[in-house]
Amino acid sequence: MDRRAAAARRRRSAAAVLAGVVAALLSTAPAGALEAPDGAAPVEPVPVGEPVSWGVAPASAPTFDLVLDPGATVTDELVVTNHGDVPLDLAVYAADAFTSPTGALDVLPAGTPSEDLGAWITPDAARVAVGPDERVTVPFTLTVPAGATPGDHTAALVTSLVTGAGEGGVAVDRRLGTRVLVRVAGDLVPSAAITAVHAAYTGAWNPAGTGDAQVSYTVTNTGNVRLKGPLSATVASGVGSVSVPLGDLPELLPGGAITLTGTVSGVAPLGWLRASVTLTPVVATPASTTLPDGAASHPVPLATGEGHLWAVPWSALALATLLVGAVLGWRALRRRARVRFEAAVDAALAAR
Template sequence: MKRWMFGAAAGFVLGILGMAAGGILGIVYAQSLSIGGNPAYPRPDNPRSANIFIIELKPGAQGKDGIRISNPTTITRTVNLGAVDSIAAVDGSFSCKQNKEATKEVGKWIKLDKNQITLAPGKEEVVDFTVTVPTGASPGEHGGCITFQDTKSYAKTSGAGIQLGFRGAVRLAVTVPGEIKKELTIVRITTSRNPDGSYMVSPVAKNSGNVSLDVQARAQLRSIFGQKTRILDDAKYPIMPGATMGWPYRFERPFWGGFYKAYTSLSYNADPSSGIGENVSNTQKARKESGYFLMVPAPLAIGIYAAVLLLVFGGPIYWLLRKRKKKSIKKKWQKYTVRQHDTIMSIARMHTIKWKKLAKINKLKPPYELEINQTLLVPAGVTTFQEQTATPAMTKSSTSANQAVTLGEKQSRKTPSPQPTRVNNTQAEQPISRSNLSWELPRSAPQTAHQQPAQQATQFPEFYQSHQPTTYEVPSRGDSWTVPGSEQTHGIIDDPDLVSQLRSVWGETEQNDVLESSPAKKIKPKTSKKAKPTKKSRAKKDL
């Protein structure tokens, strides 16, 4: 009986042990990477005293406290301890001075029972210290730190670059009673845009009192139309006496952007009789708002804005500009009647405007056909030599007064070319102006061109001498020829005698092979000295 009872009891105990083991193993402790330190004697009535030393002593008084150093690692550690003064970091927040810096205040008031301890793995030890406040200490809070550093965590003194060491510290606040002043003001609000498009809003506050303040900051953005973002608030950050410190808040960029104003408030315990971590009995708030600032919309929103603005303002502006332009044309342009051999290019050239503009204003469409006696609008008061002297505009001969005159580029070259004839015009016999002559070359020699009888070509000189063309240029052998605006190709100039004849008429050399980018593909006359007509040629031409 006893045996089986013993067996059952043993099983039960084993089971309990198993449960305990399983339960404990199920917990993952937050293992520290290095030596840790905490206040050894926290006050039950002040949770804050579990993290920092809060000591209140009159001038000349002495107090005791202790720091618990723990070694959570798996190897034995030797730890150096020290007491230092506090210092404001470059951003105004609380920091501890280095151990090698001279102590003047709290660091000097503290005497540690031990300056070095050795801890086995998983062990901890309390090191007590004494705080002696000098008799001349001013009322208010005096800051310092108890530091601890593993002897293996010191920075190396050799090598290149920054050699890093590590140490831990626990803040120590010694308050000397007397006239305690708690005062906090927001000196400014800074706003800035982050590279990712979000915005930082930072109320910057100054602690003008003589004790530290645990400050809870809040921030909110409100648009010009009253839209509000969610309130961002923080847990309490300490701000040291006399320090200026900012609390940066990150706000996401609103999709539609807009003008926003930042509202910030800082709350703190303003009761002079309550110390750090004690119940808040008199919460004060410092408030400040920024001016309006622009929050840039998201790229998609910018696109939408642009499209809407274009629709709202672009349409009427376009309409107004168009109306003004029409009015201007109506006022400054005059009518021009198309004559025989006129082309859109020749008319444009006469009035020194681009042919495309002329076509646009007169609403001419490809192939830009003009009809004799058709009325066009042209700039008033702008005429060239051609218009003044070459009134008998060079047009292609036609049997009908209404035969279409088109530009060479658009024309069909399959149509048999009519014979160029003289226009029945009183001014047609006026002498040809050499400077206005040029050949027009088709893009390629059409097949029909070869079918043209050579003798037709022999008629050119007479034709061109008796008509005033727009701009023709001396031909080369092998060129086909056509009349500007004509749909016909008149033939290939393959007769050397004809070329010579033409050259002698115009006194030109064979240098005309520059194509102009125009619907007529005309070749501009060369202006070289060689191309200038001689006295002899001019005389012949005048004939």
């Protein structure tokens, strides 16, 4: 027993020492230690509570929206403006953009290597110091690889500020950027696909009424240019159909996908129905005046996806069931009353 107790004490002591070592390591790690983008020095957090505000914008045009040939090189500048009262030390880098699940444009986090347009852009400085109410320009170079694929490529020039949350707290990486759009000259192949169409029916309490079909679907940009355009949905049976607009598709980058939902109202509960979603794609037009003639009007085939759903008239079935039950109950009562009457008659005759 003494040996087992001593061993248990040694195990508890070892665990306590290990916990102390881990706590010491955590206490020496700087709050807000975030991985800096390639080429940038580690970002020191700004003290918590300091109000900061800054903006970024292209220096020479409303947007960075270019049409370039493979192998082309351009230079431009990003303007960074400090709207606050404290000096800012910002990291500056480029990162590939992608379509988020909500349809918004998002960029890769710091430290994640870019493989497309974000890797083609090189800022002249990895960091920029901006004093209060000061504007600073950050030159950059954009070089399109000679073997770049034709079509649209999207990235963002990002400025990053790490805000500390106090000793032992969690740092927050505040990022502000402006997108860079490059359409590499060559064959434009606009195309889209609609898949995973699922529908479910919600009927009305009125047995003679109609209901709603909830439709979900996924739109994928299978081409090499940015797409947008109106969406519509149709629910059809053998005796008619109902079609409704579903709004416009958010601008979808090449290779991007987004799952959306919509409602088709006024659907009659006619059993096994077909639900279809259609996109009329439109090529997003660059703001650049160097866009080749006719490129924006490139014909794009419609994209359509289909699914099925059961639209069962549950309220009508329930009413019919109640009616049938009432009729059967009434007939049963009639039979029982007749049996009792006949029994009473027989008893009266027997008593004579």
